[in-house]
Amino acid sequence: MDWKQLWEILSAADNVPIIAMIPLLAFYIYLAWKQARANDVLIDQLAGDAALAKTHHRKAWPFKPGWAKEVHVWPFPLRIEFLAAIIVTIILMVWSITLNAPLEEPANPNLT
């Protein structure tokens, strides 16, 4: 197998989502484990200090004074979700315009 053949396989329209998944999964696995580790460090810290365990807000990230514990669904999360929907729409439109979905010749059981 030479590089040209490898590129042809990788750039086939049907393989594009699979190729896209590799960096996406790597990034999100890294992110999830980073957050998980931060939480575990906090657990160890709080388990060793009973007084702190009662007062700490129990988050791995800083909590700003004056922040409400609960936030309204509008605009707080919905604004971000709406923005995400717009970004997804742009990605989808660009993807759909630039790359055609694969369509081969009609099914033929005699052709393997």
Place this chain on the structure above:
Amino acid sequence: MVERLKTGVKEDLESLKTDLPAKAKEQVELLKKPTKTQVYTSIFRHKHDDTPRNRALGVLSKPSSSISIRQNNRDAVRYSYTWGMGGITFYLFIVLTLTGVLLMFYYHPSKVQPSATSFISNTMVPFGKLLRNMHRWAAHLMVIAVELHMFVFFSPLVQKTARVHWNVGVILLVLTLLLSFTGYLLPDDQLGFWAVTVGTNMARATPLLGHEGPFGSMFGHDAVQMTCAFRPSRRLHRGRQRASSLLHLALHRHSHHRFHFHGFSTSGAFVRMAASPPRPVVLDSEVKEAKK
């Protein structure tokens, strides 16, 4: 009778003389304060000062209240934790439903007439190619988004309290994958044909439920039988779409209302199942023994 009419008209005219300027004055006054008009108050139903009451009213009287609960834990909706994957999945589902309905107008599962998909892909249908591409790529994106959404499993809360939510989510994942598979067969091209060949052979090899099971006749070797698989796959595609939407709206979103997830943890995934109220960080000293 005529007298009565005359006096009545006179009274009306006189009252008009006094009432009209007053009413006109009232209208002019209202125009100076457009926020007091009936039209305005019917659209904007409450004040917009930044008070808890007004914010609550704003949320409760808007359609957004059907998307999520009125108030969320600040940490539960933190974007770096949710990644917005649930919302993106839901959005892609809507995109797929809309494009799918439009594609269904042209789709006809027939071996006799030329492939419906190539008909749509060619220039005969306005924006047909874009429509089909969007449907295809949105389906792939949805599978990716659903899989990334599954990372919530690392959340201690999912492991402890949101198990029903998790289980419904797993069913929805399976439905998404099956939708993707049945959709793959619909163009009835060589790609789809060999996909159904692999799929039915895998089903055939399933112990007890495979070729020796009650559905054995469905998983035949016969290539001709397989070529017909795209007909039922169309029915399955639509059926699963409905099941998926119902399940999503009825259960997954509903339990989402009660579901705040708080963070990930690398350790103690199952140790903490018995812990009492959901907390982002649960210490071992707070874990209660599981009831036997």
